[in-house]
Each structure stands twice: as structure tokens, then as C-alpha cells.
Amino acid sequence: MTSAARLRDAALLHAKNICLAHGTVAALDGVSLDVRAGELLTILGPSGSGKTSLLRVLAGLETPQTADALTIDGADMRAVPAHLRPTATVFQHYALFPHLTAGANVEYGLRVRGVPRAARRAQAERALALLRLADKYDRRIDQLSGGERQRVAFARALVTRPLLLLLDEPMGALDERLRATLEADIRALQQSQGMTIVQVTHSRDEALSMSDRIVVMHAGRVVQTGAPEDIFERPSTRFVAAFMGGGEPHRWPHRADRPAWRAHRLRRADLRRPVDRRTAAAPWPARLPRRARGSCPAWRGRLRRQSAGRRRAHAELPRHHAPD
Amino acid sequence: MRRLAGSAAPLFLCLWVCLAIVPLAVGAAVSVLQRRGLHVVWSLTPAGYGELAESGRFGVVLHTALLAGLVSLVCLAAGLPLAVWLARSAKSAVLANIVWICLTAPFFLDPAARTLSLRLMLGAHGVVNAGLLALHVTRAPLDWLLFSDFAVFIGLVGPYFPNMVWPITLSVLLIDKALLEASADLGAGPWHSFRFTLLPLAMPGIIAGLVMTAIPALGDGVVPALLGGGRREYLADAVTSLSTSMNYTAAAALATVVMAVLCGLCLSGWLAWRRLSKS
Amino acid sequence: MDAAFRAAARLLLAAGFGITALIYAPVAWLALLSVSADPLSGWPGGFTTSWYASLSASLGWRAPMLRSLGIAGIVAILCVLAAVPPARAWPRMRRGRVSFAALILLPLGVPGIVLGLLVFTTWRVLFGVHMGAWSLVLSHFIWAYPFALISMLVVTLRTDPSLAEAARDLGAPPLRVLCDIELPALMPGIVGAGLFGFLLSFTELPRSIFTGGQVQTLPLYSFAQASAHSSQIKLIFCLNTLISLASLAAAAVLVVLLRRRTA
Numbered sequence: 049m050t051s052a053a054r055l056r057d058a059a060l061l062h063a064k065n066i067c068l069a070h071g072t073v074a075a076l077d078g079v080s081l082d083v084r085a086g087e088l089l090t091i092l093g094p095s096g097s098g099k100t101s102l103l104r105v106l107a108g109l110e111t112p113q114t115a116d117a118l119t120i121d122g123a124d125m126r127a128v129p130a131h132l133r134p135t136a137t138v139f140q141h142y143a144l145f146p147h148l149t150a151g152a153n154v155e156y157g158l159r160v161r162g163v164p165r166a167a168r169r170a171q172a173e174r175a176l177a178l179l180r181l182a183d184k185y186d187r188r189i190d191q192l193s194g195g196e197r198q199r200v201a202f203a204r205a206l207v208t209r210p211l212l213l214l215l216d217e218p219m220g221a222l223d224e225r226l227r228a229t230l231e232a233d234i235r236a237l238q239q240s241q242g243m244t245i246v247q248v249t250h251s252r253d254e255a256l257s258m259s260d261r262i263v264v265m266h267a268g269r270v271v272q273t274g275a276p277e278d279i280f281e282r283p284s285t286r287f288v289a290a291f292m293g294g295g296e297p298h299r300w301p302h303r304a305d306r307p308a309w310r311a312h313r314l315r316r317a318d319l320r321r322p323v324d325r326r327t328a329a330a331p332w333p334a335r336l337p338r339r340a341r342g343s344c345p346a347w348r349g350r351l352r353r354q355s356a357g358r359r360r361a362h363a364e365l366p367r368h369h370a371p372d
Numbered sequence: 373m374r375r376l377a378g379s380a381a382p383l384f385l386c387l388w389v390c391l392a393i394v395p396l397a398v399g400a401a402v403s404v405l406q407r408r409g410l411h412v413v414w415s416l417t418p419a420g421y422g423e424l425a426e427s428g429r430f431g432v433v434l435h436t437a438l439l440a441g442l443v444s445l446v447c448l449a450a451g452l453p454l455a456v457w458l459a460r461s462a463k464s465a466v467l468a469n470i471v472w473i474c475l476t477a478p479f480f481l482d483p484a485a486r487t488l489s490l491r492l493m494l495g496a497h498g499v500v501n502a503g504l505l506a507l508h509v510t511r512a513p514l515d516w517l518l519f520s521d522f523a524v525f526i527g528l529v530g531p532y533f534p535n536m537v538w539p540i541t542l543s544v545l546l547i548d549k550a551l552l553e554a555s556a557d558l559g560a561g562p563w564h565s566f567r568f569t570l571l572p573l574a575m576p577g578i579i580a581g582l583v584m585t586a587i588p589a590l591g592d593g594v595v596p597a598l599l600g601g602g603r604r605e606y607l608a609d610a611v612t613s614l615s616t617s618m619n620y621t622a623a624a625a626l627a628t629v630v631m632a633v634l635c636g637l638c639l640s641g642w643l644a645w646r647r648l649s650k651s
Numbered sequence: 652m653d654a655a656f657r658a659a660a661r662l663l664l665a666a667g668f669g670i671t672a673l674i675y676a677p678v679a680w681l682a683l684l685s686v687s688a689d690p691l692s693g694w695p696g697g698f699t700t701s702w703y704a705s706l707s708a709s710l711g712w713r714a715p716m717l718r719s720l721g722i723a724g725i726v727a728i729l730c731v732l733a734a735v736p737p738a739r740a741w742p743r744m745r746r747g748r749v750s751f752a753a754l755i756l757l758p759l760g761v762p763g764i765v766l767g768l769l770v771f772t773t774w775r776v777l778f779g780v781h782m783g784a785w786s787l788v789l790s791h792f793i794w795a796y797p798f799a800l801i802s803m804l805v806v807t808l809r810t811d812p813s814l815a816e817a818a819r820d821l822g823a824p825p826l827r828v829l830c831d832i833e834l835p836a837l838m839p840g841i842v843g844a845g846l847f848g849f850l851l852s853f854t855e856l857p858r859s860i861f862t863g864g865q866v867q868t869l870p871l872y873s874f875a876q877a878s879a880h881s882s883q884i885k886l887i888f889c890l891n892t893l894i895s896l897a898s899l900a901a902a903a904v905l906v907v908l909l910r911r912r913t914a
Contacts, residue, residue, distance in 0.1 A: 109553050130556040131565075143554035147572045157558035160568065208559060381740065384733060385754070392758050392793045395766070395773040402772050447670070453660050454667030469906065471671065477895075477902035478674050479847075482854050484874040485891030488884070489677040489684065492693035499680070499693070530674040537667070563656035583760060591762020593857050597878060608764045608857070615768060615861065620776045627765045627772075634760060 060085040060244050061106065061212060064117035068101055068110060075101040076112065077268035083212070088238050088245045090255040093265035094291065099248045100140070102265070103214050106246065108133045121211055131160075136205035137214040142197050144189045150200045151176065151185035157208035175203040179233065195226040199233070206237070215247035219254060231258055252292055256280060264288050396631065403625035420625035429610050433629055436607040439521060440589040443528045447536040447585050448578065455540035455577075456570070475534040483594040487527055491598050494518040494526070519601025527595035535584040543577025544570070579641065587634065678895050685888040706889045712872060716890075719869040722784060723853040726791045730799035730848030731841055733792075738803035738840065739833070742812055755800055758793050763857030766793065771861040782864030790862040791852035798851060799844035802905075806840030839908040846905050850898060 061083040068076040075098045083089050091099040104110040105118075108130030112118075118125045125133055136157070144153050151172050158168035176182055179199040184192065192200065198218070205213060218234070219227045235258060238245055249255055255262050256276045264272045264279060272284045283289035403420045406413040424430060458468060493499050494517045501513040516522055547570065555565040571578075593608030600606055605613075607630065614623040684690040688697030706712070741748070758766060770790050774780045814836065818828045834841075856870040863871055873891065876883045 107557055109557065130553070131559050131561050135557070137554070137557045139550055139554055141550065143548065143550035145551060145554075145569060145573075156555070156560070156568065160555075160558065160560040160564040204558065381736065384736075385751070388754065388796075391789060393754065395769040396757070396761060398773040398777060399765075399769045402776060450663050450666040450670050453664035454671070457664055457667075471668075472906045473899065473903045474671050474675065476906050477899045479851065479854075479902075481678060481895055481898055482870055482873055482891050483856050484870060484877045485681060485887060485895075486677045488877045488887075489681040492684070492691075493677060493680055495693055497693060526673070529670060530677075533667075533670045533674065561653040561656075562660075563653050566656065566660075587760055587762050591764040591857060593764050593860065594874060597874075607762070611764050611768055612860070615771070620772055623768055624772055627768055630765055631761060638760070 059083060060121055061246075062117055062119045063106070063115065065114065066102070066105055066112045066116075066118065067114045068098075068105060068112040074268050076105065079265075079268070079270055081263065081270070083244060083246055085244055086238075086242050087260040088235070088247065088258060089261050089263065090259035091246065091248045091263045091265055092250070092252065092255040092291075094250055096267075097265040098268040099250075099265050100216055101268075103137070103216055103246065103248050106212070107135050107137045107214055109137075134211040135214055136208050136210035136212075137216060138198075138201045138205050138218055140216040140220055142201040144197055144201060144204070146189050148189070149185065150181065150187045150189065150192060150196075153189065153200055154203045154207055156204060161208070171207055172203070175207040176200070178206075178237075179203050194222060195230070198222060198226075198230065202233075202237075206241075206243075211244065213243050213245045215245060217249055218247060219249070219251070227254070234258065264291065266291075399624045399627040399631065401624075403621060403628045405621055407619070407621040420621035421629075423619065423622040424625050424629065429605075429626060430629070432605050432610045433607055433626070433633065435604070436590055437633065439525060439606075440528070440586045443525060443532065443589045444536070444582050444586040446529055447533050448582065451533060451536035451581065452540060452574075452578070455537045456544055456574075458537070458541045459544035475537055478531055478534050481531075483531065483592075484598070486531070487594050487598045490527055491518065491523075494523055494599070518599065519603065521604070523599040523601070524596055524606070527599045528589045528592060531595075532585045532589050535588065536581040539580035539584060540574060540577040543574045543580075547573045575645065579645070582641075583638075590630070590634075681888055682892040682895070685885075685892045690885045690888050702885045702889045706886045709883075709886055711883060712869070712886065712890055715867045715869045715872040718784070718866065719853055722787050722791065722868065723849045725788050726795055726852035727845045727848035729788070729792050730795055731845050733796060734799040734803040734844045735837065735841065738800060738807045739837075741804055741807055756797050759797050763794065763855075764860065766790065767858035767861030770858070782862055782866075784866050786862040786864065787859060787866060787868065788852075790858040791855050792848075794855060794858060795848045795851040798847040802843035802847055803837070803840040806837055806843070810836045842908055843905055846901055850901060854898075 059082040061081070063079065063081045066076050066079045066081075067074070077098075079098070079102055081102070091102060093099045101110060105112050105115075108125070108128060115126055120134055144150075145156065148156070151169070154172040154175055155168045158171060163171070173182065173185060176185060179202055181196060181199055181203065184196060184200070187196075189197065189200075202218075215234075219230055222230065231254070234245070234247075237243060247258075259276055262272075262274065262276055262279050263270055266287050272279055272288050274282075279288065280292050283292055404416050404418060406415050406417045406419065454471075458471060495501070496513045496515060496518070498518070500517060501510075504510050504514065551569055551573070552565055555569040560568065590607060591611075593612065596606035596608055600609070607626075611623060611626060614620075614626060680695075683695040684693070685702060686698050686700060687695040688699055690702065737751070744751070761769070767790055770786065770793075771782065774786060775782055815828050815832050818832045819825075823831065854870055855868075856874060859868055859871050860874075867875075869890075873887050875881075876887050
């Protein structure tokens with residue numbers, strides 16, 4: 049048995065060669081992904097890299113043009129609509145229902161499943177208590193602070209006991225202090241409840257400090273997968289190196305400071321390169337391993353049919369139009 | 373310039389109140405005055421309301437209100453899916469644009485001409501009866517197609533349908549798409565998403581649509597005059613006949629009754645809405 | 652449950668399209684009849700343009716038509732002038748938005764014929780002022796202004812207020828900001844408000860019945876002819892076919908303008 053096959057057997061989620069296009073703009077270009085039961089996997093990448101699209105495909109909110117496989121816990125999910133999938137999402141801006149109280153928001157998933165009123169109230173209160181919101185049950189959403197809304201969204205997703213919890217930039221709108229608390233909360237929840245979590249972020253520090261594994265995405269493709277240390281210390285492409293090395297050197301939570309010298313050297317070298325017009329929007333070179341290309345037939349044909357001029361116009365706007 | 377705008381705004385608001393809002397209250401005042409010919413005498417009397425009761429006009433108000441209510445409910449049932457489709461899932465921009473245009477133009481069509489044409493279509497020898505006969509749905513022409521409540525209903529549903537669709541479309545457009553996605557993500561199928569998310573969030577538009585459909589339908593004069601056949605009196609007929617007989621105090625009393633009924637409906641609707649949104 | 656709901660929703664959506672068609676069936680029939688030999692029979696046939704010829708020869712409709720055009724034009728201008736300042740101020744308004752909107756929208760909550768009666772009662776019965784063109788303009792303005800204001804608000808709420816601030820920051824005097832930045836941005840709303848004012852006034856009937864006095868507008872004229880079974884009805888068919896076509900074109904302009912802003 050090869051190691052890849054063993055991984056697939058242990059995988060809670062298995063996705064193979066997923067292609068998603070919005071019009072003629074490719075959002076996901078042959079993405080494959082495996083998530084093991086009980087792990088916290090982070091999808092890391094810059095804006096427009098397709099990471100949110102991938103999360104939405106997993107939740108069933110977008111239908112990919114092609115998908116060779118998409119299973120959760122062994123069941124084929126390709127034809128299953130969002131409301132029948134065993135996933136729950138914490139949305140980037142939380143998407144809490146403004147016409148319901150915090151408690152009613154948490155109860156929503158139980159209410160649509162026909163759980164009796166008393167039982168769902170008890171479960172919602174337990175979930176809110178778990179996130180230190182026991183006294184906020186009757187609050188309206190606009191009476192809650194950003195951090196509280198965040199945690200209500202968490203409780204709402206948790207209470208349906210999903211097999212897979214999906215987090216879309218869970219800390220995007222929070223300040224530094226709240227982030228630290230929430231990181232600890234997520235970790236604690238994951239370990240105590242044995243949750244499997246896939247989270248999306250563009251923040252290198254978040255990814256490095258929380259994850260069991262990291263998947264780095266760029267331009268609709270997966271460019272590297274591995275443990276945080278591996279990704280940081282042995283970046284496989286120039287892009288990953290630049291992205292992981294950008295900004296201040298990362299502080300490992302458990303180790304002494306260590307300058308990320310290699311990443312820094314690469315970055316200085318990048319600065320001296322002439323600006324490439326096609327990738328001017330991104331401060332890193334967009335070179336990708338050659339074999340990652342060309343696995344998606346879905347929109348190629350459509351692109352080919354367009355005139356050369358228009359094709360170039362699309363190439364000059366590389367995927368920044370794809371919703372992230 | 374800002375100072376100019378600052379003083380113009382209260383001035384305009386005062387004018388608006390004097391010219392548009394005050395007359396609404398004047399009806400209630402005139403309704404309890406005594407009349408003498410075209411003029412009123414400044415002494416109080418409930419005679420206007422007495423005349424209304426004698427001539428059975430309260431029943432007219434009730435009947436017209438029921439018909440207008442039915443028209444609004446039918447418009448709501450058919451207009452809600454159309455509004456949601458327009459706001460959310462219209463795949464073809466061309467088709468959506470055509471529907472938008474079709475729903476805008478009726479505001480500007482001449483009511484008399486349109487209703488007259490409908491009368492010719494619904495008559496005993498009209499195209500509708502001819503079609504039904506040709507399809508062997510009936511053996512003799514249906515006589516209740518014209519000059520009946522049914523005819524008035526048909527005449528009112530079409531013109532006031534856009535009044536229902538527009539506000540609902542606007543309110544559905546304002547609903548954040550992520551909320552409906554969150555609903556599906558939490559396990560709500562189409563029905564539950566509609567019932568627990570879309571419907572409550574579109575409620576302001578639905579209420580606006582009900583108001584904007586029921587109220588003009590209640591006061592429409594052209595349709596009853598041309599399609600009602602005169603066998604039964606509708607609200608507009610009552611208003612016109614009272615004012616052509618120069619009985620302005622009774623006419624004002626009728627107007628006051630209508631406004632009181634509408635205020636009552638609005639108030640009870642508002643209270644129901646508050647209770648619903650709390651529970 | 653969901654399957655039944657989907658089926659019901661689809662059925663009702665079809666009913667919605669059906670009712671939309673129901674709006675236009677009489678209009679299309681009207682157009683057909685207007686080119687038929689005997690329009691009053693209710694059946695098209697023996698197609699002829701002779702009614703259009705006699706329409707152009709007839710004089711009865713011209714005075715009401717011109718009067719309606721004039722009144723509609725005045726109402727349109729009043730609507731634009733009165734809708735622009737509040738709509739511009741709206742995004743900056745901190746208090747009083749709800750009560751302002753309620754005051755403006757209140758007359759929409761009163762049936763047209765009742766509002767016409769009340770305007771008449773106030774001025775004619777209470778104060779003894781005779782009805783005329785002025786009262787037509789007034790009652791039409793009360794009817795059209797809320798719509799005009801809403802169409803302006805649709806635009807101002809979607810226009811970025813920082814555009815004007817940026818222009819001011821770059822040193823443009825207030826008048827220049829208004830002419831160069833705000834008016835072009837507001838233009839779809841202005842056209843929309845004007846169109847609403849014009850067309851709602853041009854086709855207004857229930858209020859006009861009371862506030863018209865001796866002055867006859869085109870809808871009053873059509874209604875009088877239609878109720879009296881007059882021989883002029885054939886010409887009314889022709890006239891209204893033309894007006895309907897013009898209204899459809901105007902509606903198309905309105906929709907394109909407002910949708911370009913809101914899309």
C-alpha cells in the first residue's frame with residue numbers, strides 16, 4: 049500500500065481534481081485535497097487564490113464544473129445540495145440572521161431539522177455556554193460586539209454536530225487580542241470535541257500557529273501541502289517562499305526566535321526583478337510547477353473560442369475577479 | 373448654498389404638510405359639520421354618518437374592502453415568487469429586463485382605455501367567451517364574466533400587480549445573499565429557507581406591497597364603473613354619487629370611515645408584525 | 652415538503668407571468684381593435700388605418716391632450732425640483748429620516764378618489780376656491796412626488812458621497828462640485844423623477860375627477876367618452892394605442908436608467 053492510498057483511507061474528506069470557473073475566469077484549477085479525521089487543516093493563500101471558492105465547493109454552495117471525486121466520510125457529495133451535507137460553515141462576515149436573537153440563530157439548524165422547542169433550546173444554551181455566551185441568549189444580533197457575533201456563528205455551526213466544520217477567514221474582522229483568545233478557543237474545541245476543521249485564511253501567522261497541516265494555494269491551484277514547519281522551512285516554490293517569508297519573521301509559539309533568512313533573501317531578490325505586467329497586482333512572481341497546469345477541460349474550450357485579443361485581456365486580469 | 377438648502381427644507385416640508393397632509397384631516401372635520409348647499413355651516417352634527425348608515429354605505433365599504441383584500445392576496449401569492457425570481461435567480465438578463473419593463477409600464481397606461489378594452493373582451497360576444505365556446509368548456513356564453521364582482525376582480529388584479537411586485541423585489545434585493553447561503557448550509561431546504569429566512573426578511577416589502585395594492589384597488593373608480601355594471605355599488609361609486617348630489621358632509625364622512633378602517637388595519641398589522649418578530 | 656414547495660413556487664411563478672400577460676392582453680387587443688373596421692364589436696378584422704386618419708382630422712381630443720401635456724410637464728418639473736434637495740441631503744440626515752419618509756409617503760396610503768375628494772372638500776367646500784388647472788397640478792404632485800423622491804433616493808443612496816468630498820478636497824468650489832460631479836451622478840434619478848412626475852400626471856384619473864373643475868384632461872376625456880358609449884371611442888382606441896407605445900418606450904428608458912445604477 050502506498051502512502052497516498054493510506055492517506056485516502058484515513059481521510060474524512062477526499063476531493064480530487066476540482067475545477068470551478070466563474071464565467072471564463074478560473075477560480076479552481078484541478079484542486080485535490082484530503083482532510084484526515086480530527087485534524088485542523090488550513091488553506092492559506094493570497095486574495096483571489098481560490099481558497100474561499102474551495103471552501104464553498106466543500107459546503108455545496110458552489111457547484112464545480114468537474115470533480116473526479118468529492119466524498120465526505122466515504123459518501124459521494126457531488127450531487128448532494130448544501131442543506132443535506134454534513135458540513136457547517138462559519139462565514140467570513142458571520143451571516144447571522146438579523147431578524148433572530150442570538151439564541152434563535154443558534155437554534156436555526158435544529159429548528160429546520162424538526163427538533164422540539166425545549167430540546168433545541170437546551171442544546172443551543174449548552175453551545176452558547178461552551179463559548180462563554182450563556183447570558184446572551186436573548187440578545188439581538190445588532191446588540192452584540194464583533195467577537196460575540198463571531199462566537200455565536202461558531203455556536204450556530206457547532207450545534208448541528210457537523211462531521212466537518214468549515215471556517216472562512218474566521219478572524220478576519222477581529223482585533224489582535226480577540227484573535228488570540230479565539231485561536232485558543234478553536235484549538236480547545238477541536239481537541240475536546242474531536243472536530244475536523246478546515247479553515248481558510250490569508251494570514252501566515254494564523255496558519256502557522258494553529259494548524260496541523262497547511263495547504264498553500266495560488267491562482268486556483270494547490271502549490272504545497274505539509275506540516276507548518278515543512279512549509280515554512282522547505283518551501284517548494286519561489287511563491288511559497290515569498291509568501292511565507294513576507295512581513296516580520298514568524299514567531300514560533302513553542303521555540304526560540306529563528307530568523308527566516310532564506311525567505312528574506314528571496315524577497316530581496318524579488319524586489320530587484322523587473323516588474324512583470326501580468327502579475328503586477330501581486331508582489332510575488334507567479335511561477336508555478338509546470339505539472340500543475342492543464343488538468344481542467346471545463347473552460348479551456350470556452351477560452352480557446354475567444355479571440356486572441358480577448359484572451360490576452362483575460363490573462364492580464366489573472367483571477368482577481370474571482371470572488372474570494 | 374448650504375444655508376439656502378437648510379432654510380428651503382423646512383419651508384418645503386411646511387408646504388407639503390399644508391397642501392397634502394392637512395386635507396387628510398379636513399375630511400374628518402367636515403364630516404361632522406352641517407351642510408347648506410355647497411357650503412358648510414360651523415355647527416356640529418353626526419348627520420353625515422347617519423346618512424351613510426341609512427343608504428347602506430357601510431356595507432359598500434366592507435364589500436369593496438373585501439374585494440380589494442382578495443385582489444391583494446392574489447397579487448401577493450403570484451407576485452412573491454415573481455419578485456424573488458426577479459431579484460435572485462433571473463438567469464437571463466434580457467428576460468429579466470423585459471419583465472422589469474412590463475411591470476413598469478402599467479403605471480403609465482391610461483386606465484379608461486385599458487378597462488374599456490377588457491370590457492369588450494369579457495362581454496357575451498367577446499373573445500374570452502368565444503374562446504371558451506370554441507374549446508367546448510361551456511355551451512352558452514358565461515354571463516358572469518362581465519358586469520360582476522369577477523369582472524371587477526380581473527380588472528383590478530392586472531393594473532395593481534406591479535404595485536405588489538416592485539416593493540417586494542426591492543426588499544429581496546436588499547437581503548444579503550450570504551444569509552440564504554448560511555440557511556442552506558445549516559440544513560434548511562428550500563421551504564425552510566423561505567419560511568424562516570427569506571419571508572421574515574422580505575416582510576417590509578410585502579407589507580409595502582399589500583398597502584400599495586389594496587389601497588388603490590379600494591379606491592379605483594374606473595374599473596367598477598366600466599366592468600361592475602352598476603348592479604352593485606363600489607366605494608368609488610359611492611364617493612362619486614355623494615359628491616355629485618353635493619352631499620359633501622356625507623362624502624367626507626365616507627372618506628373618514630375609509631381612512632379609519634385603513635388606519636385600523638395598519639395598526640393591527642403593525643401590532644401583529646411586532647408580536648411575530650418578537651416570538 | 653421541499654418538492655411540494657418547489658412545485659407550488661413554480662406554479663405561482665407561472666401565475667405571476669400570467670398576470671403580467673393579463674396586464675397587456677387588453678392593451679394588445681386595444682391596438683388590434685384600433686386598426687379594425689368595427690372596433691366597437693369587440694372583434695378585430697377588416698383591417699384599416701382609417702380611424703387613425705379620422706383621429707388626425709378630429710379636433711375634440713387635441714385641447715385635452717395639450718392641457719394634459721402642459722400639466723404633466725409642470726408636475727414633472729416640480730417633482731424634480733422638489734426631489735433633488737431632500738434626496739441629496741438624505742445620506743447626511745442623522746435624525747428624522749423615518750418621520751420625513753412617513754410624511755411624504757402618507758398620501759399614498761389614501762385611495763386616489765378619496766384624496767381627490769378631500770382636496771376638493773378642503774379648497775372648494777371649506778374655503779370656496781374654485782378648482783382648475785392649479786388644483787390638478789397640486790393633486791397630481793401629491794400623487795407623483797413620493798415616486799419621484801424614491802427614484803431619486805435609489806440613485807443618491809448608491810452614489811458614493813466621497814466623490815463630492817474628493818472634488819471639494821481637490822479645490823473645486825461648491826457650484827463646480829454640483830455641476831461637474833453631483834449632477835452627472837444624479838442624472839438617472841433626475842430623469843426618473845421627471846418621467847414619474849410626467850407620466851403619473853399624464854394618466855391620472857381618480858384625483859382629477861374631483862380636482863379638475865371645468866378643466867378636462869385627456870384621461871377625463873377618455874373616461875367620459877368611454878362611459879357615455881360615444882362615437883369617439885374608436886378614436887380613443889387609436890389615441891391610447893399610441894400613448895401606450897410611448898409609455899412602454901418611456902418605461903424602458905426608466906428601467907434601463909435605474910437598473911444601470913442599481914446593478
